[in-house]
Amino acid sequence: MSENVRNSVLLIAFVSVGFIEPVQAYLDPSTGSMLLSAVIGMLATLGLVVKTYWYKLKSFFRKTPQEHNKER
Structure with a gap:
């Protein structure tokens, strides 16, 4: 990212902070519990x-018998 673009983004961000209302x-205590449940799920x-998909992934990265014989 060029310096001008970076400076423009920073300027917009700082100016926007001044207009936040x-x-x-209200977040009740059960909101944290709900978020924790979602993350665990x-x-x-x-x-x-x-x-x-473990065995499919494992076989994807495993050497084929032909490659194994070539190394010997």
């Missing part, structure tokens, strides 16, 4: 996907 929002899903 306070918001009227995503990690469980990722683990299941890795477990499901």
